[in-house]
Amino acid sequence: xxxxxxxxxxxxSEYPQKTAIWCDNKTITYEExxxxxxxxxxxxxxxxxxxxxHIGIPMNNSMESAALILAxxxxxxxxxxxxxxxxxxAIKSLFAAADVKHLIARKNFLEQTEGVIDLNLKGAQICxxxxxxNTLSFDSISKMSDKRPVVKQVTGKETLIITMTSGxxxxxxxxxxxxxxxxxxxxxxxxxxxxxxxDRILAATPLYHSxxxxxxxxxxxxxxxxxxxxxxxxxxxxxxxxDQKVTFTIAxxxxxxxxxxxxxxxxxxxxxxxxxxxxxxxxxxxxxxxELIDKLNCDFHEMYGTSETSTVTSINxxxxxxxxxxxxxxxxxxxxxxxxxxxxIAKPGxxxxxxxxxxxxCNGYYNQPEIFQGALQDKYFKTGDLGYLDEAGYLYxxxxxxxxxITGGINVYPQDIEECVKKxxxxxxxxxxxxxxxRLGEVVALAIVPIPDTQLSKRKIQIQCAKNLADYQxxxxxxxxxxxxxxxLGKLEKYNLPEYVTKHGVFK
Amino acid sequence: xxxxxxxxxxxxxxxxxxxxxDIESFNYLESGYIDSIGIIxxxxxxxxxxxxxxxxxxxxxxxxxxxxxxxxxxERKVMENERSKAGNGKES
Numbered sequence: 397x398x399x400x401x402x403x404x405x406x407x408x409s410e411y412p413q414k415t416a417i418w419c420d421n422k423t424i425t426y427e428e429x430x431x432x433x434x435x436x437x438x439x440x441x442x443x444x445x446x447x448x449x450h451i452g453i454p455m456n457n458s459m460e461s462a463a464l465i466l467a468x469x470x471x472x473x474x475x476x477x478x479x480x481x482x483x484x485x486a487i488k489s490l491f492a493a494a495d496v497k498h499l500i501a502r503k504n505f506l507e508q509t510e511g512v513i514d515l516n517l518k519g520a521q522i523c524x525x526x527x528x529x530n531t532l533s534f535d536s537i538s539k540m541s542d543k544r545p546v547v548k549q550v551t552g553k554e555t556l557i558i559t560m561t562s563g564x565x566x567x568x569x570x571x572x573x574x575x576x577x578x579x580x581x582x583x584x585x586x587x588x589x590x591x592x593x594x595d596r597i598l599a600a601t602p603l604y605h606s607x608x609x610x611x612x613x614x615x616x617x618x619x620x621x622x623x624x625x626x627x628x629x630x631x632x633x634x635x636x637x638x639d640q641k642v643t644f645t646i647a648x649x650x651x652x653x654x655x656x657x658x659x660x661x662x663x664x665x666x667x668x669x670x671x672x673x674x675x676x677x678x679x680x681x682x683x684x685x686x687e688l689i690d691k692l693n694c695d696f697h698e699m700y701g702t703s704e705t706s707t708v709t710s711i712n713x714x715x716x717x718x719x720x721x722x723x724x725x726x727x728x729x730x731x732x733x734x735x736x737x738x739x740x741i742a743k744p745g746x747x748x749x750x751x752x753x754x755x756x757x758c759n760g761y762y763n764q765p766e767i768f769q770g771a772l773q774d775k776y777f778k779t780g781d782l783g784y785l786d787e788a789g790y791l792y793x794x795x796x797x798x799x800x801x802i803t804g805g806i807n808v809y810p811q812d813i814e815e816c817v818k819k820x821x822x823x824x825x826x827x828x829x830x831x832x833x834x835r836l837g838e839v840v841a842l843a844i845v846p847i848p849d850t851q852l853s854k855r856k857i858q859i860q861c862a863k864n865l866a867d868y869q870x871x872x873x874x875x876x877x878x879x880x881x882x883x884x885l886g887k888l889e890k891y892n893l894p895e896y897v898t899k900h901g902v903f904k
Numbered sequence: 905x906x907x908x909x910x911x912x913x914x915x916x917x918x919x920x921x922x923x924x925x926d927i928e929s930f931n932y933l934e935s936g937y938i939d940s941i942g943i944i945x946x947x948x949x950x951x952x953x954x955x956x957x958x959x960x961x962x963x964x965x966x967x968x969x970x971x972x973x974x975x976x977x978x979e980r981k982v983m984e985n986e987r988s989k990a991g992n993g994k995e996s
């Protein structure tokens with residue numbers, strides 16, 4: 397099999413003058429992008445980045461980020477992309493868990509973290525935009541060679557991306573994705589959606605998540621054009637789709653909900669370029685799907701998957717007429733089994749945990765093989781989601797077994813927020829949980845039981861969270877309770893919390 | 905650090921603003937520099953840094969989304985705080 401970076405360079409020699417990436421009103425051709433990848437590769441080698449080294453990068457959506465992914469693949473190095481708003485302690489623990497040796501960051505990040513955190517990195521520190529103290533600067537990139545440095549050891553089995561499942565205070569689970577993982581996942585989706593070099597493929601989610609990485613890599617491996625949106629609002633999305641003649645995209649359902657809402661306004665541009673839109677992260681309501689199909693005038697698919705397994709099932713909306721609420725049938729690469737609580741395999745219609753075996757499975761959790769083995773049962777990954785299959789093999793999602801809040805398509809682990817808030821001396825108990833929200837699907841809600849006779853304000857909790865958690869982990873709702881709802885064994889009944897707080901809570 | 909500089913630093917945590925941008929009239933919400941996920945952290949950081957608290961009416965006002973006007977609001981609230989502290993000081 398060709399290696400990921402070889403495929404990109406093949407496309408660059410076949411379509412040198414074609415636009416490879418559009419981002420923020422700038423374009424770069426295949427020839428120019430290939431030269432940039434070579435210069436980054438050359439720079440990184442000179443900076444001491446070795447085969448199999450790990451580079452931490454607070455990543456945004458930019459041509460430079462896309463070129464750095466390819467440069468890392470070229471060198472057999474790995475990137476550890478993170479959300480730039482993560483608090484310093486979380487970054488430190490994530491980088492330590494992923495054995496990060498080097499850092500590539502914007503000046504803003506270097507300024508904000510200076511003196512606040514010692515990342516204890518042994519390798520190079522590189523400033524992406526300008527110069528900063530003793531760091532190396534990419535300013536000299538134009539002086540680097542645009543001849544491709546070939547690292548002979550690269551086989552495709554090297555880790556390319558380590559992405560984190562958990563944000564801050566909880567033990568992070570670093571998902572190890574090899575070059576071949578990324579390539580096979582991209583190819584599986586190219587086949588699934590019949591993508592060709594004529595497509596203009598939009599990525600409008602953050603590049604530090606695997607969805608956008610795939611959306612950027614797919615076009616670059618087949619000679620198509622990547623449209624990379626740096627920031628998302630529904631209006632920016634619609635204008636971008638219209639102006640850039642986008643033909644295909646995968647968006648998270650919370651984005652599509654906001655886009656559908658805007659489409660009901662009379663002042664939206666008419667969209668006629670889209671061939672197919674795919675919704676990921678959670679099931680869309682039918683009226684939203686209908687609105688999107690009507691106004692965007694294209695095919696509509698939904699998918700179900702996890703970071704560990706990639707996409708497991710897919711469904712075209714036309715099929716869902718008879719299969720309402722199904723998340724589809726397994727991809728050719730995947731097999732699904734439903735496991736009941738007694739560990740037996742569920743019959744059609746019986747609810748159990750969704751487990752999946754797939755050739756697109758990640759390489760495991762980096763440095764945590766036992767934990768990954770524990771998440772497998774007979775080579776099937778236990779997703780932590782509940783569901784059932786029908787007689788025809790269609791999968792239906794029935795809720796989450798593991799505690800998780802999905803806000804705007806991003807996974808938030810309640811224990812991260814709880815551990816942060818519990819550090820306040822006035823907090824006796826607390827519980828973070830999902831609360832329904834029109835814009836984001838769910839928002840983080842927080843139930844607090846203060847220690848009696850202490851003064852604990854909502855503001856103090858907000859400040860604690862703003863300082864110690866990332867932007868997507870901030871509680872949108874804070875409720876004060878006398879006690880948390882528990883069963884007779886004293887176990888917290890978290891599923892009961894949204895209703896319980898409405899009845900008993902004091903919203904401050 | 906002035907309120908304007910603090911706001912600009914927070915806005916640029918993910919993306920650097922274009923040099924051509926007219927900062928005074930820049931709408932950070934419409935341009936996606938702050939989104940519905942990031943807004944809470946942005947507000948709370950600003951409140952904490954300047955020891956102020958925005959009212960719901962201030963947050964709902966369209967001028968709140970504009971960098972120049974938000975910076976002015978912060979400065980006004982800081983001055984009000986100082987005046988009220990000075991006033992309290994005299995009474996005691």
